[in-house]
Amino acid sequence: MNATLSPLSAPGLQHRQTVAHSIAQGLLRHGVTEVFGQSLPSMLHLACEEAGIRQVAYRTENAGGYMADGFARISGRPGVVTAQNGPAATLLVPPLAEALKVSVPLIALVQDVARNQTDRNAFQEFDHLALFAPCTKWVRRVTEASRIEDYLDQAFAIACSGRPGPVALLLPADLLTEAGPASSRRANLGHFPLDRPTANAETVAEVAEAIAAARCPLVIAGGGVHISGAARELAELQEVAHLPVGTTVMGKGAVSEDHPLSLGVVGSSMGPNASSRHQRALIREADLVLLVGNRTNQNGTDSWQLYPPDARYIHIDVDGAEIGRNYEATRLLGDARETLRALVQAFQNRDLSARRAARGPLEARIGEARRRSWQDSEAVRVSDAAPIRPERLMAELERVMTADSIVVADASYSSIWITNYLKARVAGQRFLTPRGLAGLGWGFPMALGAKVARPEATVFCVAGDGGFGHVWSELETARRMGIKVVLLLINNGILGFQKHAENVKFGAHTSAVHFHPVDHAAIARAAGCVGLRVEAPGDLADALRAAMAADTTALVEVICDQNAYPPITFYTPGAEA
Ligand SMILES: Cc1ncc(C[n+]2csc(CCOP(=O)(O)OP(=O)(O)O)c2C)c(N)n1
Ligand SMILES: [Mg+2]
Numbered sequence: 080m081n082a083t084l085s086p087l088s089a090p091g092l093q094h095r096q097t098v099a100h101s102i103a104q105g106l107l108r109h110g111v112t113e114v115f116g117q118s119l120p121s122m123l124h125l126a127c128e129e130a131g132i133r134q135v136a137y138r139t140e141n142a143g144g145y146m147a148d149g150f151a152r153i154s155g156r157p158g159v160v161t162a163q164n165g166p167a168a169t170l171l172v173p174p175l176a177e178a179l180k181v182s183v184p185l186i187a188l189v190q191d192v193a194r195n196q197t198d199r200n201a202f203q204e205f206d207h208l209a210l211f212a213p214c215t216k217w218v219r220r221v222t223e224a225s226r227i228e229d230y231l232d233q234a235f236a237i238a239c240s241g242r243p244g245p246v247a248l249l250l251p252a253d254l255l256t257e258a259g260p261a262s263s264r265r266a267n268l269g270h271f272p273l274d275r276p277t278a279n280a281e282t283v284a285e286v287a288e289a290i291a292a293a294r295c296p297l298v299i300a301g302g303g304v305h306i307s308g309a310a311r312e313l314a315e316l317q318e319v320a321h322l323p324v325g326t327t328v329m330g331k332g333a334v335s336e337d338h339p340l341s342l343g344v345v346g347s348s349m350g351p352n353a354s355s356r357h358q359r360a361l362i363r364e365a366d367l368v369l370l371v372g373n374r375t376n377q378n379g380t381d382s383w384q385l386y387p388p389d390a391r392y393i394h395i396d397v398d399g400a401e402i403g404r405n406y407e408a409t410r411l412l413g414d415a416r417e418t419l420r421a422l423v424q425a426f427q428n429r430d431l432s433a434r435r436a437a438r439g440p441l442e443a444r445i446g447e448a449r450r451r452s453w454q455d456s457e458a459v460r461v462s463d464a465a466p467i468r469p470e471r472l473m474a475e476l477e478r479v480m481t482a483d484s485i486v487v488a489d490a491s492y493s494s495i496w497i498t499n500y501l502k503a504r505v506a507g508q509r510f511l512t513p514r515g516l517a518g519l520g521w522g523f524p525m526a527l528g529a530k531v532a533r534p535e536a537t538v539f540c541v542a543g544d545g546g547f548g549h550v551w552s553e554l555e556t557a558r559r560m561g562i563k564v565v566l567l568l569i570n571n572g573i574l575g576f577q578k579h580a581e582n583v584k585f586g587a588h589t590s591a592v593h594f595h596p597v598d599h600a601a602i603a604r605a606a607g608c609v610g611l612r613v614e615a616p617g618d619l620a621d622a623l624r625a626a627m628a629a630d631t632t633a634l635v636e637v638i639c640d641q642n643a644y645p646p647i648t649f650y651t652p653g654a655e656a
Contacts (some may be wrong), residue, residue, distance in 0.1 A: 082187075089618045094256050097127040098224050099551040102188070102250075105231040106132060109261075109269030111159055113531060115150070119163035120190035135531055135560055138552040140167045142524035144174020145513070147185050149528030152511055153485065153536075155308060156269050157184035157238045158528065161175040164190045164252075165203025168210060170381055171247075173518055174554060176214040176586040178245040180515030181329060182306050182398075184238035185245035187211070194222055210245040220249035224257045228264050235268035242398040243271045243306060256649045272307055275306070277421055277616060278395065278413035286409060287425035289367060290320055297365035298322050299345065299386070301328025301379065302514075303372015303396060307415035310334070310507035313371065315342075315423050320431060321438040322369075323361065323445060327379035327621035330372070331510045332503035339442040340515050343499045345385065347378040349656070350646035352456040355449035356500045356656045363387050369392045370404070372415045375405040378514070381648055395419070449468030458493050460500065461644075466640040467616050469569055473500035475619040476539060476567065479627065485529050487511040489522025489542035491576040493569060495645035497541050520549025526564045527557055537627065538564045543595060551599075554606035557632035568599050571641040579644050599636045609633035 101121040106114070113133040115130040117140070118124050124134055137143030142160045147158025162171050168189050178185045189211075192201040221230045237248045243297060250648065252543050277283075289298050304313055304326075308332055313379045317340055324334045325342035334341050343355040345362060359587065368390045372378065380386055383405055394401070394408035395418045402410045411418050415547040459470040473496050482504040488494045494512040503510065511529060526540035535628065547568055578592035603610030609629040613622045613636065626633035646651060 090130060094122060094370035096259050097122060097126065097256050098227050098259040099123045099255040100130075100263070101227050102133060102231060103127045104131040104262055105228055105264075106159065108264070108267060109235050110156060110267050111212065111269055111591055113150070114161060115147045115528070116161040117143065117167075119161065119167065119318065120188070120250060120252060120255055123161060123188060123250070126341070130531035136556060137524070138556050139550070140170035141520070142550050142556070143522035143555045144171050144185065144187070145177070145521045146528035148174055148178050148183050149487065149511060149525030150532045151183050151185060152305070152421045152525075152530075153509060153529045154532035155271060157186050157235065157271065159186045159188065163203070163207050163260075164192060168205060168207055168586055171211065172214050173516070174521070175211065175247070177513055177515040177518060179214055179216065179519065181246070182243045184243040186234050186238055187215070187245065187247040189249050189538040191220060194251045195253070197326055207247070207249050214245070215247050216244040218247040218249070219252060220251070222251065222302075224254060225260050227260065228262065232264055232266070232268060236273065239268060239271035239273040241274075248588040255335070269295045272397070272414055275414035275417045276397070276412070280421065282409065282411060283418070284425050286411065287422060287583050289391065289393070290322070290369065291426070291429050291431055293367035295361075295364060295365050296322055296367040296369065298324040298369045298371060299326065299373055300324060300330040300333040300371045301327045301373030304333040304416050305332055305509065307372060307397070309371070309416035309419055312416050312419035312423065314338075314506035316419050316468060319423055319426050321434040321441070323441060323568055325358065325362065327353065327373055328498050328512055329514050331498050332508040333506065334503070335506045336503040339446060340438075342445060344499070346448075347648055348495045348499060348646050349379045349381065349385070350648045350651045351654055352459065353646035354449075354452050354456070356452045356455065357647065358445065358452070359385070359656050361444065361448070365390050367391045367393070370396075370408065371419065372396060374401055380405070385481065397619075400519040400609045427619055456500070463616050464640065465615050465636045466638050467613070467619070469496050469639050469643050469645075470500055471616050472567065472569070472619060472637050472639070473622060474498065477501050477618070479623050480537070480539065483534050485509050485533065485538045487522050487526035487529055487538065487540045488515040489513070489540070489546040490519050491543050491546055492645050493522060493541040493546070495647065498568075499645060521546075523547060523550045523564075523566060524553055526566070527553065527562045530562050530564050540564050540566045542566065542568055543575060544568060544570045544572065544597065544599065547599065551602055554608050554632065554634070555604055558607035562632065563630070564632050565623070566632060568634055568636045569638050569639045570597070570599060571639045571643070572596065573641050574651065579650065583650055588623035600634060603632075607631065610636070612636045612638070614638045
C-alpha cells in the first residue's frame with residue numbers, strides 16, 4: 080500500500096506542570112513579556128506560550144541574541160533569548176560577548192542533552208559550560224528539578240546586579256519535562272540596575288570641592304550612564320556645576336547635544352569634518368576630568384591620546400575594576416544615578432562662583448568650536464552629488480527624526496555616521512551601536528529588539544551593505560512578527576572600513592572588499608517588506624517619508640559614494656585641529 084504520511088496531530092499540551100512550566104511562571108514573575116526564540120527548547124516555549132509570554136521568533140541565533148540586546152538596552156529589563164544545544168548554542172557566543180563588554184543583561188536559556196546522555200557523544204552534545212564561560216558573567220547547568228527557581232532567580236540577580244551582563248542557564252531536555260516544583264519565591268528581579276550602591280559620602284564631598292575649585296573641569300560620560308538610567312542626573316550636574324560634558328559613542332545622548340555646555344561625542348572620530356573636531360583643545364586643557372560609566376577604551380580615548388595626561392581624574396563606575404584601569408583616579412564606586420545625585424546634593428552649600436563666572440566664556444568657546452566643526456562638514460552635508468554622500472543622508476535623517484526617535488547603527492562606518500551627524504535632542508535620547516565588539520550585522524536585529532521594547536517610538540537603523548549581508552533573513556522576521564523599523568542601507572558596494580583601512584595601513588587592499596551588485600530593495604520586497612532604492616539625493620526626503628509611513632519594516636537602499644569615509648583620526652595622521 081502506498082500510504083501517505085499524514086501530518087502529526089496536535090492533541091494539546093500533554094505535559095502539565097513541568098519544570099518548563101515552573102520556568103515560564105518564574106519568567107512571568109520577573110516581568111518577562113517576550114522571549115526571543117525559535118521554538119527550542121520546545122517544552123519551554125510551549126509552556127511560555129501557554130502562559131501568555133510572546134515568542135519573538137528569530138531566523139538565526141546570532142540575530143536573536145542581538146534582538147534581546149537591543150530590547151534590554153531600551154526597556155531597562157534583561158533580554159531573554161533561547162536556543163537549542165550544539166550549533167544553535169555556539170551562535171549565541173557573539174551576542175553574549177557583545178553584551179558582556181557593554182554591560183547589557185541577557186539571560187540565555189539553552190537546551191542541553193538529557194542528563195543520562197551526558198558525555199556519551201549524544202547528538203549535538205557540546206561542552207556549553209566551557210563555551211559560555213568567557214562570554215558570560217555566570218553559566219550553570221541545572222540538574223535538579225527542585226532547584227529550578229533558585230537557579231532562575233540567581234540568573235536574573237546576577238544579570239541585573241553589580242555591573243550588568245549576560246548569563247546562561249543550561250537546561251537538559253529531560254529536566255524540562257519532569258514535574259516542576261511549586262513556587263515559593265515572590266520577587267521580581269527582572270529590571271536593572273537591581274541595586275544602586277552609592278559611593279562613599281566623604282569622597283563625594285571632597286570631589287565636589289575639587290570640581291568647584293578646578294580651573295577647567297570636564298565630564299566624559301560613557302554608556303554606563305544609559306545602563307544606570309542616569310541621564311537626568313547628569314543633566315542636572317551639568318547645569319548646577321556649569322560643567323562641559325563630552326560623551327563616548329556608547330554614551331551619546333547621556334546629555335542633550337543642544338545644550339551649550341555639550342561637546343558631543345569625543346574619541347577616535349575627531350578627524351576632519353567631525354562634529355566635535357574643534358573641541359580637542361578644551362579637552363586637552365582640562366585640569367580635572369570626571370569619568371562616568373566610561374571604560375576608557377581605545378576608541379573612546381583615541382588610543383589613550385585624547386584625554387589630558389596631567390589632569391586629576393575622578394571615576395564613577397559600578398565596577399571597581401574599571402576605575403583607574405587606564406587613568407589613575409579618585410574612586411567613586413557606585414551606581415551612576417545615585418552617585419551623580421549625591422554629587423549634585425554635595426554642591427548645594429558650596430561656593431560655585433568661579434564656575435558660574437567661567438560659564439559664559441566657556442559656552443561661547445564650545446559654541447564657536449561647534450559652529451566651526453559643522454561649517455567644515457557643510458559641503459558634504461548639503462552635497463547634491465550622486466552617488467550620494469552618507470553625510471547628506473544623515474542630514475535628511477536629522478530633519479525627520481524627533482526627540483522620541485531611536486537610532487540604531489550597525490558596526491563599521493554606520494556607527495560613526497550616526498554619532499557624528501545626528502544630534503541628541505534631549506538628555507537620555509538613545510543611539511544604539513554594537514560597540515562592545517563592533518561586530519558586523521548586529522545593527523538591524525538590535526533595532527528590531529529596540530522596537531519590541533518601545534513600540535511607540537520610531538526606530539531608524541543605519542547599516543552598511545557588508546554588515547547587512549549577515550542578517551538579510553531577519554527581514555522576514557520583521558515582516559512575520561510585525562516589527563516595523565526604518566532601515567537605511569548605505570550601499571557603497573564595498574566593505575568600506577576594511578578597504579579604506581587597508582589602503583591607509585598597507586597602501587593596498589585585498590580582492591575581498593568589492594561586492595557584486597546586490598538589489599537590497601528587491602530582497603526586502605521578496606521578504607514582504609517595503610523596499611525603495613534612492614540614487615539621487617533629491618529623492619531621499621520622499622523615500623524617508625514613504626518608509627516612515629509604511630505599515631511594515633521598510634528598507635531604503637541608498638546608493639552611496641564608495642570614496643566617502645567618516646572622520647576617523649587614524650586616516651588623517653597629523654591633522655589634529
Ligand atoms: C563580524 C565582523 N567581521 C568582520 C569585521 C571587520 N570589519 C569591520 S568594518 C568592515 C567592513 C564593513 O562594510 P559595510 O558593512 O559595507 O560598511 P561600510 O564600511 O562599507 O559602510 C569589516 C569587514 C567586523 N567588525 N565584524
Ligand atoms: Mg559597504
